[in-house]
Amino acid sequence: MTTAINDLEAKAKWVWCETLAINKRAPETRLASSLSSIEIFVALYYGNIVRFNPKQPLDDTRDRCIISKGHGSICMYPILADLGYFSMDELQNVCKAGSFLGGIPDPVIPGYETVNGSLGHGLGVAGGVALALKRKKSDRQVFVMTGDGELHEGANWEAIMFASQHKLDNLHLIIDNNQISMLGYTDDIVSHKPLEDRLSAFGWDVKTVDGHNVGAIHAALSEQKHAASGKPTALIARTLKGRGVPGLENAPLSHIMNPKPELIDSLLKEANP
Amino acid sequence: MTIKPIAMRDAFLEEIWQAMQKDETIFFACADFGSPVLDKIRADFADRFVNVGIAEQNLINVATGLALEGYKVFAYAIAPFITMRCYEQVRVNLALLSKVRPLNVNLIGVGAGYSYVVSGPTHQCYEDITLMRALAGMKVLSPSDHVSAKALFKTCVEQTGPKYLRFDAQVLPVLYEDEKQAANQTYVERHTGQKICMIATGYMTQTAQKVRDVLAQQNIEVGLVDLFDLSQGSAAQLDSLLARYKAVVTLEEGFINCGGLDAHIGSHTAAHHPNLRLMHLGVTPNYHFELGTRSELHDSVGLGVDTIADKIKSLSASL
Numbered sequence: 001m002t003t004a005i006n007d008l009e010a011k012a013k014w015v016w017c018e019t020l021a022i023n024k025r026a027p028e029t030r031l032a033s034s035l036s037s038i039e040i041f042v043a044l045y046y047g048n049i050v051r052f053n054p055k056q057p058l059d060d061t062r063d064r065c066i067i068s069k070g071h072g073s074i075c076m077y078p079i080l081a082d083l084g085y086f087s088m089d090e091l092q093n094v095c096k097a098g099s100f101l102g103g104i105p106d107p108v109i110p111g112y113e114t115v116n117g118s119l120g121h122g123l124g125v126a127g128g129v130a131l132a133l134k135r136k137k138s139d140r141q142v143f144v145m146t147g148d149g150e151l152h153e154g155a156n157w158e159a160i161m162f163a164s165q166h167k168l169d170n171l172h173l174i175i176d177n178n179q180i181s182m183l184g185y186t187d188d189i190v191s192h193k194p195l196e197d198r199l200s201a202f203g204w205d206v207k208t209v210d211g212h213n214v215g216a217i218h219a220a221l222s223e224q225k226h227a228a229s230g231k232p233t234a235l236i237a238r239t240l241k242g243r244g245v246p247g248l249e250n251a252p253l254s255h256i257m258n259p260k261p262e263l264i265d266s267l268l269k270e271a272n273p
Numbered sequence: 274m275t276i277k278p279i280a281m282r283d284a285f286l287e288e289i290w291q292a293m294q295k296d297e298t299i300f301f302a303c304a305d306f307g308s309p310v311l312d313k314i315r316a317d318f319a320d321r322f323v324n325v326g327i328a329e330q331n332l333i334n335v336a337t338g339l340a341l342e343g344y345k346v347f348a349y350a351i352a353p354f355i356t357m358r359c360y361e362q363v364r365v366n367l368a369l370l371s372k373v374r375p376l377n378v379n380l381i382g383v384g385a386g387y388s389y390v391v392s393g394p395t396h397q398c399y400e401d402i403t404l405m406r407a408l409a410g411m412k413v414l415s416p417s418d419h420v421s422a423k424a425l426f427k428t429c430v431e432q433t434g435p436k437y438l439r440f441d442a443q444v445l446p447v448l449y450e451d452e453k454q455a456a457n458q459t460y461v462e463r464h465t466g467q468k469i470c471m472i473a474t475g476y477m478t479q480t481a482q483k484v485r486d487v488l489a490q491q492n493i494e495v496g497l498v499d500l501f502d503l504s505q506g507s508a509a510q511l512d513s514l515l516a517r518y519k520a521v522v523t524l525e526e527g528f529i530n531c532g533g534l535d536a537h538i539g540s541h542t543a544a545h546h547p548n549l550r551l552m553h554l555g556v557t558p559n560y561h562f563e564l565g566t567r568s569e570l571h572d573s574v575g576l577g578v579d580t581i582a583d584k585i586k587s588l589s590a591s592l
Contacts, residue, residue: 107373113341115369118361124331125366128338132300135320136342155362158331166323 005215012042012214016244017271018078018091024264026095028103032242032254033072033147036178036211040145040237043217044174045079049225050143054084057110063140064129066113068122069147069176071104076111085110120153122146123173127159130171130232141225145174149181152190157202163232164203171232172224173204176211178241184252199234211237276447281422281440282349282383286310288426289347293318299430300344304332306351306383329354333362333380340376345430351389352382352398352439356405367435368408379429380437385415385475386526386556388442390567394560398439402474402503402525403532405437412436413503417478418448421455421501428457441476443567448478448499459502459510466496468519468592469585472511474500474534477524480571480578487582493589495522503534508541515542519592520550522585526576529555552588554581 015038023031044050044065053059067073074094081088086100086109093099100108104117114125126144133140146156163171177195179186186192199206205227209216217237224233242248245259245267259267287310293299300321301314315322321344325332329350336348348355356363367378382401389396405413412434416422422440429436448463449455463478464485473481478499485497496518498511515521521542525534535553542549556574563573571577 107370114337115365118365121334121362121365124334124362125338125341127331128335129341130338131323131335132339132342132344135300155330155334158325158328159334162325162328162331162335 005218008042008046008214008218011046012039013271015042015075015078017268019075020245020264020268022074022077022091022094023258024261025092026103027258028095029074030071030103030255031074031245031258032248032251033069033178034074035243035245035248036239036241037069037072037145037176038075039212039214039217040174040176041073041076041079043214043221044143045083047218047221049218049221051140052083052111054080054111057085061140064113064126064142066122066126066129066142066144067105068116068144069119069150070116072147072176073105073145076105077101080109080111119147119150120155123156124159126171127162127168130163130168131166133170134166134168141170141172143172143174145176147181148175148177148179148192148195149186151175151192152181160199160202160204167230168232169228169230172221173232173234174221175234175236176239177236178239180241180250180252180254182255195236203231205229205231205233206236207234208236208238211239212243276420276450278444278447279419280308280442280444281416281419282308282381283310284419284423285381285426285438285440286314288423290314290317292426292430293321296345296430297321298343298345300339300346302332302336302339302346302348304329304350304354306349311349329358330362333359333366336378337366337370337376340378341374345377347379347381347429349381349383351396352384352401353396355380355382356398356401356437360404363435364408368411371410371433371435375433376435377433378435380435381440382437383440384442385439386441387567387570388476390443390570391564393562399526399528399556399558400531401437401439402527402534406503406505406537407532408435409505410434411504413439414501415439415474415503416455416501417473417475417499418445420447420449420452421499424452424455424457425501439475445476445479448482455501459507460498460500462496462498462514464495464497466518467494469522469589470496470498470514470518470520471522471524471585472498472500472534472538473524474503476526477576480576480581481524483578484581484585487578488585491586493586495585495589500534503537508538509545512545515546515549518549520552520588522552522554522588524581525555527555528558529553531558550588550592552584554584
């Protein structure tokens with residue numbers, strides 16, 4: 001395991017390619033949402049932020065990583081396979097009958113903690129997990145990844161108030177702030193701005209980073225993980241939905257768009273000359 | 274010795290308080306809803322208690338997180354709010370997730386049927402049996418007095434999986450003077466009858482008891498089953514009993530013909546006892562804002578003792 005930033009960047013590039021390849025084989029997967037979150041997951045899993053055990057995915061010594069925007073985490077499939085949670089061969093079977101790798105990940109996948117197909121549940125459950133760990137005096141940390149569109153679900157704000165009330169500084173929210181939900185820009189639908197101020201006002205320790213700068217994400221998460229400030233932490237990662245794919249990147253309707261197979265082929269060729 | 278009647282919630286919470294002294298894995302969560310016994314739990318086990326505030330969605334999510342970490346969780350709120358406000362949280366995080374993770378979460382809903390008599394339809398609860406029964410793997414438990422409520426505790430603490438407890442908000446007369454009679458039971462056959470058996474749940478067992486007595490005075494012997502467990506599949510446990518009757522009358526303090534107790538019994542008997550006549554009694558689906566005593570409210574929707582007795586008398590004459 002390494003935290004050399006150029007290694008993390010190389011890994012992020014590999015995950016980007018694998019995610020595109022999965023989408024070509026399984027167009028039912030949500031590609032654009034899964035391209036905005038790659039560097040976040042790479043920093044978490046390859047940067048010694050999350051402690052995990054692929055041989056015993058539910059090992060009590062693990063940090064809990066709850067992925068709330070399930071559809072936007074197809075990039076976790078190659079990461080989990082690469083880390084040894086399951087065979088790389090399984091990546092050929094995404095969305096196929098008999099595979100556990102669905103169009104939306106479910107907790108039948110080793111490495112997934114909770115049900116995340118329905119949005120707005122992960123943070124609240126993570127709050128309960130974080131409270132349990134605090135009450136048991138465990139030093140394990142709880143990471144939870146949401147989208148920004150997902151924050152429209154009111155249950156998140158119940159959880160946000162709960163976490164600061166109980167001083168859950170073992171709870172670390174990462175927001176993949178790609179600013180687009182299904183039907184357009186969140187600013188045009190129901191804006192979260194100023195999101196950093198809002199979360200701060202709710203008693204959270206908040207940072208904002210470039211969500212495609214894996215070094216910056218890694219640095220911020222390393223600091224937040226060990227802060228123990230008595231406040232839950234939030235990392236707002238400014239990201240681009242559909243990053244790196246012409247026609248998809250930052251397109252308001254990118255959520256349901258797929259690039260043509262030929263475009264994926266040429267992008268992969270370009271990335272791996 | 275006569276048992277003094279108390280509220281179901283106090284009887285059940287007393288069991289929890291007792292058990293929490295020995296079992297450090299029991300956690301109590303509430304959505305800003307109390308009881309005298311809860312004050313003891315809050316004071317004595319502050320490290321295993323949390324009040325999430327008026328936030329039932331978060332109550333379920335937090336309960337899920339606690340259960341994932343190995344706690345046996347009791348989550349406590351007013352019945353319509355802990356079932357309907359957070360229905361999708363219950364579906365996703367308890368019913369679905371419990372298929373792949375062991376979770377012991379017990380939802381205690383207080384205020385079955387009309388039991389919040391003067392609080393109106395927001396606080397009354399007529400849809401919960403239907404809704405909770407519709408969730409795969411959800412155990413639905415409905416006691417009829419505080420003794421049978423208390424008897425459910427052992428099942429809740431020992432059995433993994435999501436459960437919903439439907440408690441009356443009022444102090445009801447004691448139906449089970451002998452606690453052992455109600456312990457570990459899906460149902461209790463309180464009376465055997467000749468041709469007709471009433472199958473009642475919750476408060477309606479109290480009503481059915483009175484109906485039974487009225488009819489007995491007229492020499493019509495009607496059976497009475499108090500069904501505590503409304504979970505999918507529990508009706509099959511009534512098979513040998515049902516075989517003795519020509520007709521069954523279901524009684525529930527919930528909406529009728531919407532998938533509640535009536536459907537629970539009716540779908541089973543249709544498949545396994547096709548010759549059994551059925552009469553379903555419950556609340557005609559509607560919302561009422563008129564005030565009255567519980568008895569008056571029941572009279573207004575056709576659930577008064579005399580009305581039911583007359584209907585059963587007619588049924589008996591037709592058999």
